[in-house]
Amino acid sequence: MATVQQNSELGRQIVDDAKRYVLYSWSVQDAIAPIAVAGAEGRYFWDYDGKRYLDFASQLVNVSIGHGHPKVVAALKEQAETLATIGPPMATESRSRLGKLLAEVTPGDLSMSFFTNGGAEANENAIKLARWYTGRNKVIVRYRSYHGATAGAISLTGDPRRWPAEPGVPGIVRMFDPYTYRCPAGHPDPCPVCTGAPHLEEILQYEGAHTVAAVLLETVTGTNGIIVPPDGYLQSIREVCDRHGILLICDEVMAGFGRTGKWFGVDNWGVVPDILTLAKGINSGYVPLGAMVVREEIANWVRPRYFAGGLTYSGHPLACATGVASIEAFQEEGIVENAAAMGDVFRTELARLAERHPSIGDVRGLGCFWGLELVKNRETREPLVPFNGAGEDAKPVTATAKRALDRGLYLMTHWNVCMICPPLTITREELDEGIAILDDALSVADEFVD
Numbered sequence: 083m084a085t086v087q088q089n090s091e092l093g094r095q096i097v098d099d100a101k102r103y104v105l106y107s108w109s110v111q112d113a114i115a116p117i118a119v120a121g122a123e124g125r126y127f128w129d130y131d132g133k134r135y136l137d138f139a140s141q142l143v144n145v146s147i148g149h150g151h152p153k154v155v156a157a158l159k160e161q162a163e164t165l166a167t168i169g170p171p172m173a174t175e176s177r178s179r180l181g182k183l184l185a186e187v188t189p190g191d192l193s194m195s196f197f198t199n200g201g202a203e204a205n206e207n208a209i210k211l212a213r214w215y216t217g218r219n220k221v222i223v224r225y226r227s228y229h230g231a232t233a234g235a236i237s238l239t240g241d242p243r244r245w246p247a248e249p250g251v252p253g254i255v256r257m258f259d260p261y262t263y264r265c266p267a268g269h270p271d272p273c274p275v276c277t278g279a280p281h282l283e284e285i286l287q288y289e290g291a292h293t294v295a296a297v298l299l300e301t302v303t304g305t306n307g308i309i310v311p312p313d314g315y316l317q318s319i320r321e322v323c324d325r326h327g328i329l330l331i332c333d334e335v336m337a338g339f340g341r342t343g344k345w346f347g348v349d350n351w352g353v354v355p356d357i358l359t360l361a362k363g364i365n366s367g368y369v370p371l372g373a374m375v376v377r378e379e380i381a382n383w384v385r386p387r388y389f390a391g392g393l394t395y396s397g398h399p400l401a402c403a404t405g406v407a408s409i410e411a412f413q414e415e416g417i418v419e420n421a422a423a424m425g426d427v428f429r430t431e432l433a434r435l436a437e438r439h440p441s442i443g444d445v446r447g448l449g450c451f452w453g454l455e456l457v458k459n460r461e462t463r464e465p466l467v468p469f470n471g472a473g474e475d476a477k478p479v480t481a482t483a484k485r486a487l488d489r490g491l492y493l494m495t496h497w498n499v500c501m502i503c504p505p506l507t508i509t510r511e512e513l514d515e516g517i518a519i520l521d522d523a524l525s526v527a528d529e530f531v532d
């Protein structure tokens with residue numbers, strides 16, 4: 083482990099300058115209290131006071147390989163020395179290798195990639211291509227979703243982060259989510275929403291299936307509550323899309339690259355989407371990178387045509403070199419297999435926490451992608467923080483996360499859901515360390531239970 087250098091004064095200066103000169107994402111600027119990070123390694127990062135934090139959020143669920151992975155850092159250095167930057171019209175070794183590797187690790191005949199700087203741009207390009215390919219306009223998305231912050235991607239997003247950007251881009255239609263714990267249809271058996279096809283078919287009837295270019299969804303919903311669809315759901319959405327000539331776009335910006343214990347979320351259900359969008363775990367954010375990967379049929383359709391899309395940094399050599407190194411490390415070190423094995427441990431350990439803590443209403447997830455849904459009352463399922471709750475309303479959960487942070491565990495929370503998404507390289511000892519701190523922190527949430 084790298085030595086942790088203390089320099090509290092520098093840490094304070096960094097935070098003061100950040101608050102004065104930097105505009106922070108999704109925040110009331112006066113309320114932010116960022117940690118000045120001095121360094122990071124493996125599953126830990128540390129501040130300028132020398133305090134270490136176990137990263138149970140993988141930052142924004144993106145540092146899947148862990149911090150400072152030697153192979154990825156070496157690839158970055160080597161690429162910087164060989165060819166630090168070059169324009170997208172050139173062919174470069176790292177970009178070509180990454181394209182080929184993605185065709186190998188993604189399921190089915192997904193085979194041609196367009197590289198972006200992140201997830202939002204991958205989704206922007208996916209809907210542009212779907213509209214062009216089908217000659218149709220509408221895109222069906224879900225309410226409990228986040229697809230990025232650019233104009234099109236925030237319009238695709240279902241959660242309230244889209245509100246300030248409305249009316250947004252036209253042609254977006256929303257459907258309900260297979261959120262079995264709080265099913266919007268009341269979850270009859272069989273449930274029209276949670277089985278997928280009946281709800282989608284009804285929407286298509288009203289919208290006109292011939293006007294719909296694509297259904298775009300997070301394979302496993304991330305920030306909006308770690309919602310794992312019931313078995314059969316994704317297959318049934320796939321069938322409906324096929325029946326009506328609609329493209330299925332799976333956003334695996336968060337769920338991809340081993341997060342769910344399989345290479346891709348769709349691999350849990352044997353479904354091949356027409357377009358897969360990726361970012362985050364593709365290279366763990368060592369350099370910004372995203373991708374839209376399309377199936378052979380679409381690739382062949384595009385080849386003789388003029389593709390009206392581009393980015394100055396599409397397929398940036400540094401980003402692609404880290405992508406190649408990261409995928410190779412995943413293969414060499416069995417990182418996806420580790421995520422699956424740790425997923426089994428999480429399933430058991432989080433169920434144990436639920437036995438001890440009345441604030442836990444639901445435990446759900448797979449691999450290293452888990453959510454604890456916190457409630458005031460298990461019978462009524464009243465959430466501990468209301469939908470879109472912030473400030474004082476969010477206190478039961480922010481106070482819980484603060485207690486964890488004080489004890490050295492960094493957590494990501496969203497309204498009443500506490501996310502547990504460590505790097506996929508986590509060891510059993512680190513997992514146990516995190517669970518023990520979580521156990522202690524949840525006693526804060528329990529104090530708010532009726």
Ligand SMILES: Cc1ncc(COP(=O)(O)O)c(C=O)c1O
Nearest residue numbers: 200201202228229230335336361
């Ligand atoms: C599922 C999903 N899609 C898209 C995005 C947007 O990615 P980016 O922030 O890289 O644009 C995110 C980011 O959190 C995400 O979780």
